[in-house]
Amino acid sequence: MIPMIRLTDIRKTYRLRRGMFAPTEELVAVNDLSLEVAKGKTLGLVGESGCGKSTAVSIMLGLLKPDRGEIEIAGQKIGTMPVADRVRLIQPVFQNPNASLNPVKRIQTLVGQPLQLYGGTNVDAEVKRMLDLVGLPARLADAYPGELSGGQRQRVAIARALILGPRVLICDEPTSALDVSVQAQIINLLLSLKKELGLTMVFVSHNLAVVEHLADHVAVMYLGQKIEEAATDALFADACHPYTRVLLAATLLPDPQAGLPEQKLGAAAADPFAAHRGCLFAPRCPAMRQSCVEDPQELRTLRESLVRCERAV
């Protein structure tokens, strides 16, 4: 079966100049990223700031051209696909519903716009259907985003993303700007939509608890590289990569018994310019050996995980 989303060896670099006379440096935002998501499944993409999640999202949406590699959605290459086809296949939901809706447009316009752009008919009826689908009363069609609550705005953003009937939804931190109680509403909505519409989803988040709840399998990224990928159960029960373990340990649970995790990380911060061939996490890694820095780390299968660490056992 053809996967719904397939990324093959994606690489994207930015040229940066730190200071006016400094030589340009290459920042590798995404390196050799390969991902597959089967139809109807949800991939959780996890990592901290600077790990390349956002770049990966832009590439999947066709907004950013990778230096190298292929993206296929439903078996079709996205690079050569006409925009009108692309937008009917894949749509984003962004993090901040305050910023993802143009504040001067009415909800009616915002939700209907994608359809309007592609010559859809019966826009009004469709907008109504969409608002109903995401659980918003139809009378809000007349409102401006500023008059809605954060949760309502995120519902509008979801309605807008779904009106063209895409098969893939890319959710970039869709709940991290929301309050806990509203977050649960949106998670429930995404879950029911996924079931109802058979959506394939990529759920990008730094919140592991939310990812665990939504995703079927999880890919962990660090400084542009996928360092571990596994089915959600396997990853949460038995993470292989030291970074994944640190990340899991650092996730604070609403349980006072759990206390604060013992920090085993080095004090160094993630440095995207680190110029060594080996593991990018090595400078912070509690299990680091000299060879980690020297030898390029390849993805390998360990138990149920795909892991980029030669020392993981």
Next chain:
Amino acid sequence: MTEMMLDIRNLKVSIPTDRGLLNAVRGVDLQIAKGETLCLVGESGCGKSLTATSIMGLLPRYAKVTSDRFEMVGQDLTTKTDAKLAKLRGRDVAMIFQDPTSALNPTLTIGRQLTEGVMRHEKLSRSEAEARAIEMLDRVGIANPAARLTQYPHGFSGGQRQRIMIASALMGRPKLLIADEPTTALDVTIQSQILTLLGELQADLGLSLLLITHDLGVVAAIANDVAVMYAGRIAERAPVAGLFAAPRHPYTKGLLAAIPVPGVTPRGSELPAIPGRVPGLIGALRGCAFRDRCAIAGAECAHDPVPRISAAQGQFIECVKAGEVTA
């Protein structure tokens, strides 16, 4: 009787807007004993940040702040003057903010920003102030602190900047530290480092800590006591273990239930979300502010005042249905 570092009764903050008076804080009681950590937790718009800023006296002049009692680090500030508060600020009481990037001035060196306050407040000489800055930077885990005094904020990572902010707050050797979402802007691995640091500092220096957050994970990790705030009032106050093990207020229960817990919440199951949204706080609010979203609300919930049911050690909840809640 333990010494109270903060004792506030019936704090009210109102802000005039063009749609009417916004009663953002509607009678908050807060007590923090010496060496304690109190987490003030709530959702956006519940008034938790305003509470903190009003304690620090940092609200704009048009905000109306009243309280029946306001004692801080042993001083009665009920009839406080701005001058009196300003004197406490930066010495006995210090505050750290959510975003370390915007709280540090990018055009001044770290050393300058750390030393300025104590040189003014405590009349320290430059070398004395710098010595203390080095001590504090070392304390918060900045390596090679002496050399880094001459650097500018952009030379530090986000986590390091928050450490510097904390060092800066410690410069006046405060007894009470108010932290407003100190880790929200940080990555999770950095977050646990900063929280660990705050916990250590508190133990070593005998600090009292008022930590404001929306993250129940942070609360569970660091608090002794928790005050859950909703619509400008404290809905429930309890020791951390009790609150998580047996929340009593329907709102607290709802909040805790709404968070998915890996390994506990079945994957893909519908989360028990709290329906509806926070009520608007413009004008008067009758009865319990949560009743529109509350599953067990009844007619009596619309009556004023909402009874407060107190227990030992400052625990209380404000809920008329409390009997049924505990059952």
Next chain:
Amino acid sequence: MSDVNIETVRPSVWRKMRGNTGALIGGTLLAVIILIALLAPLIAPHDPIAQDLTRRLLPPFWHDRSVPEHLLGTDHLGRDYLSRMIYGARVSLGVGLGVILVSGTIGITLGLIAGYFGGWIDLVISFAITTRLSLPIVLVALAAVALGGASLTTLITVLGLLLWDRFAVVTRAAAQSLRHQEFIEGLRAIGASRTRILFLEILPNMRATILVVVSLEVANVILLEAALSFLGLGVRPPTPSWGLMISEGRDNILFDPWLIALPGSALCLLVLAVNLFGDGMRDITGPARK
């Protein structure tokens, strides 16, 4: 669905305006002046350029020497001053509007493009802005008039081509802050064209800012027109313009000061009206945010 206690009743622009005294006063004043300008042929008692040398320099109605049929008196060529004032409003408003159309279009387009695209495009446009700022307006106008002859069209063209800088600077800054908003990325994800993003999505967000610039610039242009006409670089006699009238009244300033005071006050009033209205509208039309 439970999120229902939403306030969907918005006060209309009109109702908001009633609460804003400045906008109300400015708007009324502006409306009156516009009405006068539009209806000039109907309400002007005389032909504004018809001379009557037997009735020169008649004083306005509050003088005892005044004549009832010339309510505001006559100028040094015996032309009815009230009629000239009424027609003068046409020139002031016309020039103001015409120049803003030209300069606004240029400035807003350049500013949007520079702010949205950034990079070398921004460098080029910023350079153009700096270049424009270094040009002295009066000297350039002088040169243009020398080449093209003084006329209303020359005046509007020259001022229009010179006064776009403030529009460009303001829209550039606003576009820079808007281009990183997520809704722009969302629009690109649905394949919206750049033109649509720039002019139909970003531009409406700048409504309030642009309104303020428009009000400042209209006032500025009206004063510039008066100044240039006064210097003989703008409107040609006998066309009535308030600036020209002030210039023509110069010789009689000692004995007949109203010749200057009347068009001067009219200018003042118009500029004040425009500014009050612009300021008020900015407060009123800003997007609803919490």
